[in-house]
Amino acid sequence: MIDFLFGQYSSYDTLDIVLELTAVFMGLISVWLAKKNNIGVFPTGIISTTIFIYLLWKWGLLGDMIINFYYTLMSLYGWYLWTRKNENQDTNPISWMQRKEKIWAFFLFLGTLFFVGFIYNFFGNFTSWTAYVDTFTTGLFFVGMWLMAKRKIENWIFWIVGDLVSVPLYFCKGYSFTGIQYFIFTIIAVFGFLEWKNIIDNNRQQL
Numbered sequence: 196m197i198d199f200l201f202g203q204y205s206s207y208d209t210l211d212i213v214l215e216l217t218a219v220f221m222g223l224i225s226v227w228l229a230k231k232n233n234i235g236v237f238p239t240g241i242i243s244t245t246i247f248i249y250l251l252w253k254w255g256l257l258g259d260m261i262i263n264f265y266y267t268l269m270s271l272y273g274w275y276l277w278t279r280k281n282e283n284q285d286t287n288p289i290s291w292m293q294r295k296e297k298i299w300a301f302f303l304f305l306g307t308l309f310f311v312g313f314i315y316n317f318f319g320n321f322t323s324w325t326a327y328v329d330t331f332t333t334g335l336f337f338v339g340m341w342l343m344a345k346r347k348i349e350n351w352i353f354w355i356v357g358d359l360v361s362v363p364l365y366f367c368k369g370y371s372f373t374g375i376q377y378f379i380f381t382i383i384a385v386f387g388f389l390e391w392k393n394i395i396d397n398n399r400q401q402l
Contacts, residue, residue, distance in 0.1 A: 211250060211253070214246050214249070214250055215246075215250060215370070215372050215373065216372060217242075217246060218242075218243045218244075218246035218247050218250065219243075219372050219373060219375075219376040221239050221240070221242045221243035221246075222239075222240070222243035222244075222247075222376055222380075223376060223379055223380075223383075224239045225237075225239040225240035225243055226354075226380055226383045226384070226387070227383055229343060229387060230383055230384075230386055230387035230390055230391075231390070232289065232346075232390075232391065232394065234274065234277045234278065236270075236273075236343075237270045237271070237273055237274035237277070238270075238274070240266065240270045241267055241270045241271070244263040244264075244266040244267045244270065245263075245267060247259070247260075247263040248260055248263045248264055248267070251263060254370075255320075256329070256368070257314055257315065257318060257320055259329060259333075261311060261314065261333065262332075262333050262336050262337070265336075265337055265340065266336075266340055269340045269341060269343075269344050270340075270344075272344050273340075273343060273344030273345075276344055276345065276346075277344075277346070287345065287346050288346060288398070289346045289347075289348060289391050289394050289395055289398075290346065290347060290348070290395065291347065291348055291349070291395070292342070292347045292348075292349050296342075296345070296347065300338045300341070300342065300349075303337055303338050303341060304334045304335070304337070304338050305334075307333055307334040307337040307338075308330055308331070308333075308334045311329070311330045311333045311334070312330055315329075315330065325364060325367065325368060328360060328364055329364075331360070332357045332360050332361055332364070335353045335354075335356055335357035335360075336353070336354075336357050338350075338353050339351075339353030339354045339357060348388065348391045348392060348395060351384050351385075351387045351388035351391065352388065354380065354381075354384040354387075355381060355384045355385060355388070358377045358378075358380045358381040358384060359381055361374075361377040362374055362377045362378045362381065365377060
């Protein structure tokens with residue numbers, strides 16, 4: 196079991212192993228801060244995703260690399276949104292999605308599928324079943340990150356589904372540390388949804 200999970204790292208550069216562990220650690224902190232509705236989610240997330248952009252490019256995992264590049268951009272966008280205040284009140288409080296946002300989320304998901312599919316096809320990377328799963332999870336994560344930037348509670352649902360799919364996917368790819376990260380992500384995301392829901396319920400009671 197140990198050899199299956201970590202045997203592949205014997206052929207990796209020490210620097211790459213250190214970078215992956217650093218990215219995983221910062222990613223976990225970022226998700227934990229998101230659960231706490233803490234703006235620190237963005238700077239810590241940017242550190243993690245920037246490292247992963249380099250590693251995934253080196254590993255040839257284009258779909259995952261695109262996800263992390265998008266994460267970096269959306270983290271900057273979310274960081275900006277979360278700092279906006281009107282008379283010391285957040286202009287972007289935690290809330291449920293409205294009909295218009297559901298429509299945007301649907302088209303963002305479809306658009307992501309077509310875009311990532313085009314990229315994979317252009318570079319001839321549709322050679323394994325993992326590429327098709329990558330395309331699907333990329334769509335989920337694109338929507339999830341957009342919703343998190345807008346503080347919509349449904350972001351956690353997209354993270355949970357995408358994380359559950361990503362756990363076995365990364366183990367199959369041979370990136371066990373990242374697979375473990377996504378397993379922990381799943382647990383945190385469940386508690387994140389429950390914590391954000393409590394915040395919404397408490398805000399309603401105060402009205």
